[in-house]
Amino acid sequence: xxxxxxxxxxxxxxxxxxxxxxxxxxxxxxxxxxxxxxxxxxxxxxxxxxxxxxxxxxxxxxxxxxxxxxxxxxxxxxxxxxxxxxxxxxxxxxxxxxxxxxxxxxxxxxxxxxxxxxxxxxxxxxxxxxxxxxxxxxxxxxxxxxxxxxxxxxxxxxxxxxxxxxxxxxxxxxxxxxxxxxxxxxxxxxxxxxxxxxxxxxxxxxxxxxxxxxxxxxxxxxxxxxxxxxxxxxxxxxxxxxxxxxxxxxxxxxxxxxxxxxxxxxxxxxxxxxxxxxxxxxxxxxxxxxxxxxxxxxxxxxxxxxxxxxxxxxxxxxxxxxxxxxxxxxxxxxxxxxxxxxxxxxxxxxxxxxxxxxxxxxxxxxxxxxxxxxxxxxxxxxxxxxxxxxxxxxxxxxxxxxxxxxxxxxxxxxxxxxxxxxxxxxxxxxxxxxxxxxxxxxxxxxxxxxxxxxxxxxxxxxxxxxxxxxxxxxxxxxxxxxx
Numbered sequence: 001x002x003x004x005x006x007x008x009x010x011x012x013x014x015x016x017x018x019x020x021x022x023x024x025x026x027x028x029x030x031x032x033x034x035x036x037x038x039x040x041x042x043x044x045x046x047x048x049x050x051x052x053x054x055x056x057x058x059x060x061x062x063x064x065x066x067x068x069x070x071x072x073x074x075x076x077x078x079x080x081x082x083x084x085x086x087x088x089x090x091x092x093x094x095x096x097x098x099x100x101x102x103x104x105x106x107x108x109x110x111x112x113x114x115x116x117x118x119x120x121x122x123x124x125x126x127x128x129x130x131x132x133x134x135x136x137x138x139x140x141x142x143x144x145x146x147x148x149x150x151x152x153x154x155x156x157x158x159x160x161x162x163x164x165x166x167x168x169x170x171x172x173x174x175x176x177x178x179x180x181x182x183x184x185x186x187x188x189x190x191x192x193x194x195x196x197x198x199x200x201x202x203x204x205x206x207x208x209x210x211x212x213x214x215x216x217x218x219x220x221x222x223x224x225x226x227x228x229x230x231x232x233x234x235x236x237x238x239x240x241x242x243x244x245x246x247x248x249x250x251x252x253x254x255x256x257x258x259x260x261x262x263x264x265x266x267x268x269x270x271x272x273x274x275x276x277x278x279x280x281x282x283x284x285x286x287x288x289x290x291x292x293x294x295x296x297x298x299x300x301x302x303x304x305x306x307x308x309x310x311x312x313x314x315x316x317x318x319x320x321x322x323x324x325x326x327x328x329x330x331x332x333x334x335x336x337x338x339x340x341x342x343x344x345x346x347x348x349x350x351x352x353x354x355x356x357x358x359x360x361x362x363x364x365x366x367x368x369x370x371x372x373x374x375x376x377x378x379x380x381x382x383x384x385x386x387x388x389x390x391x392x393x394x395x396x397x398x399x400x401x402x403x404x405x406x407x408x409x410x411x412x413x414x415x416x417x418x419x420x421x422x423x424x425x426x427x428x429x430x431x432x433x434x435x436x437x438x439x440x441x442x443x444x445x446x447x448x449x450x451x452x453x454x455x456x457x458x459x460x461x462x463x464x465x466x467x468x469x470x471x472x473x474x475x476x477x478x479x480x481x482x483x
Contacts, residue, residue, distance in 0.1 A: 010094070071128055096186070118168075347381055
């Protein structure tokens with residue numbers, strides 16, 4: 001048991017929200033539990049309209065100064081913030097493991113990954129380039145990129161550090177101010193990160209963290225004309241509602257919504273590689289990621305061989321609480337998440353699938369579920385709904401066209417994966433698949449330098465990469481009539 005990591009996490013736990021740097025406790029409280037045990041680890045304030053409006057006003061008031069701050073100074077702040085995060089990786093990993101349930105080593109790895117966005121966008125702050133061109137009217141046109149304005153950033157529970165920095169990194173680099181609303185299941189990581197940002201020298205009025213009822217706080221953020229940009233990571237139904245609420249004020253939006261990612265294995269693939277990468281992609285955060293394979297299509301000639309290899313490997317995955325040594329799969333975030341996995345499993349088995357390994361709630365009880373592999377049955381459910389748990393359904397197919405038809409027959413289009421040794425096939429799939437991201441012979445493709453985002457009902461906008469900062473800037477042109 002890694003008690004040192006747990007203790008380091010508890011040292012960073014703060015039971016307050018932050019409005020322009022002021023610690024706010026409020027009268028009403030929200031309990032936050034450890035998913036592995038159900039034990040309450042702390043409380044955060046259940047803030048309402050008045051407190052959220054204060055945070056919005058602070059962001060509005062701070063925007064003129066922060067947006068005009070030398071971009072090199074903003075970059076220096078981001079690098080100092082990143083340095084402090086590097087000094088606190090064990091504590092941040094421990095805190096995430098406590099409130100999210102993911103294994104400590106995975107949580108610590110997320111802290112490293114989260115920090116990569118700050119380091120990347122520190123460089124982008126120094127490269128907010130414009131251009132010039134001659135006008136056919138005889139003028140010179142100068143364009144430059146300037147911050148869009150105060151932002152509302154709504155982050156999910158499954159990656160409480162990485163989703164925060166993936167939004168805040170470009171926002172602060174561009175010169176935007178922000179109000180952050182973290183998920184109520186995992187608020188402590190966001191609070192700890194923002195307190196480190198203050199320590200790094202960020203003017204406190206630039207950034208606030210508000211906790212409380214999502215509908216109440218979201219209603220204020222979407223209705224306020226002072227908020228000029230909203231970025232949301234979460235479910236498609238909630239994304240639709242937020243977009244609708246933002247319409248009257250014509251806010252800039254970026255939405256990273258639901259998945260249902262297909263993973264395709266062709267008969268020429270390296271099956272051992274495909275199995276290893278399927279496991280890497282699927283079981284991060286116990287299968288609770290929007291990009292993890294939700295349905296696996298395998299060419300019929302190798303379907304049984306792949307499925308059996310996969311089941312053998314999955315059967316050996318260690319399951320347990322976050323701080324136990326060697327654990328790779330932890331609990332799910334809440335009780336209804338277990339119910340959903342169980343429901344999806346029952347429905348695919350009823351359609352004809354065979355359970356190759358797992359298939360039950362884990363002997364540990366609570367929110368633990370056995371890593372599970374099935375073969376066969378009907379894939380329709382998995383095209384329409386994310387399981388968000390440790391279940392891999394495998395479905396045989398005959399031809400490339402059949403596989404692509406099934407893969408694309410979904411309202412979602414976030415991530416997809418293809419395993420093949422045929423470069424022509426890989427490029428054909430890459431062109432024809434309806435998804436914003438395609439991994440070829442890999443189950444992991446998220447990095448600060450790659451554009452992250454989807455199409456169709458998976459949302460719009462891109463995070464990370466050179467494109468990520470564009471979500472937080474406007475293009476302005478000045479026409480010079482030279483005499």
